[in-house]
Amino acid sequence: MRQAVSLISGLLFGAGLTLSDMVNPARVLGFLDVASGSWDPTLAFVLGGAVLPMVGAWLVAARIGKPAYADTFPKKPAARFTPRLIGGAMLFGLGWGLVGFCPGPAVAAISLGGAAVWTFVGSMLVGMWLFGATKRFRTG
Amino acid sequence: MxxxxxxxxxxLAGGALIGLSAAVFLLANGRIAGISGLVGGLIEKGESTAKVENLLFVAGLIGAPFLMAAAFGPTMIGVTEHVxxxxxxxxxxxxGTRIGGGCTSGHGVCGMSRISPRSIVATVIYLGIGIATASLLRPEILRIIGGNGA
Structure with missing residues (x-):
């Protein structure tokens, strides 16, 4: 059942990104580039539309106490603003603003965009792998 | 545009589907629908049952736009061709997303909706840097390398 849920959630996520055109980096850059003279607020509507159901989901989670097919809900992390959090978010923002892809839309666009999307996703996977490799190195 | x-x-409608996806994943499986975490978890060490779930989520994420394009016609996207x-x-x-522990979905959608201070701070930072990069740095880079970038 957990596996069926995972596939359905992935399909819903991909459908949402496609319907809202967030799979299109040109649309995302239209939001991030506030100096172009033709600002496109779509991304704000998408984020708002996604956060609202999740506010409800967290309220439901607090009431039921336990997920349907798992033992616990993920704990809310302590409010520690570590250099890792801040530095990581800065690197991500820089990469996001250069091309207009963040991880979800880039992966979702694999069947839509040809070599450019593959190049981005391949590089992103290398970046993630590098992070994993240094983590292994640090923990011995 | x-x-x-x-x-x-x-x-709004697409966003609601994304929120519904994250809500189902949370309430059924007790997991955060953060794409950088799900994809990163696939290529890093970890238990294989979680990896199967990650793989199925990613398969759906790739499959939905493909199926929609097949059903309703092609989805045109504009991506820079500059390698x-x-x-x-x-x-x-x-x-960046792995160091910072999340991206637009994990921090932006799942974290902000539970008023997680870490996620709110991360989102303000990557959004701010993203806006500065796209508005100021990217036009300069495109001017140097040539091309319109999309």
Whole structure:
């Protein structure tokens, strides 16, 4: 059942990104580039539309106490603003603003965009792998 | 690109589907629908049952746009063709989201909706840097390397 849920959630996520055109980096850059003279607020509507159901989901989670097919809900992390959090978010923002892809839309666009999307996703996977490799190195 | 009312409605509807996806994943499986975490978990060490779930989620994420294009006609997207820009950007997004522990979905959608201070701070930072990069740095880079970048 957990596996069926995972596939359905992935399909819903991909459908949402496609319907809202967030799979299109040109649309995302239209939001991030506030100096172009033709600002496109779509991304704000998408984020708002996604956060609202999740506010409800967290309220439901607090009431039921336990997920349907798992033992616990993920704990809310302590409010520690570590250099890792801040530095990581800065690197991500820089990469996001250069091309207009963040991880979800880039992966979702694999069947839509040809070599450019593959190049981005391949590089992103290398970046993630590098992070994993240094983590292994640090923990011995 | 001209923004119209239809874009706002499609944005809200698409956003609601993304929120529904994250809500189902949370309430059924007790997991955060953060794409950088799900994809990163696939290529890092970890238990294989979680990896199967990650793989199925990613399969759905790739499959839905493919099926929608087959059913309703092609989805046109504009991506820069500049390989150097794509590689640098991809590396930064890959490393940055893993170091920072999340991306637009994990911090932006799942974290902000539970008023997690870490996620709110991360979102303000990557959004701010993203806006500065796209508005100020990217036009300069495109001027140097040539091309319109999309």
């Amino acid at each position: 001209l923004f119209e009312l239809n874009d706002a409605l499609m944005g 150097g820009l794509l590689v640098v950007s991809g590396l930064l997004v890959g490393i």
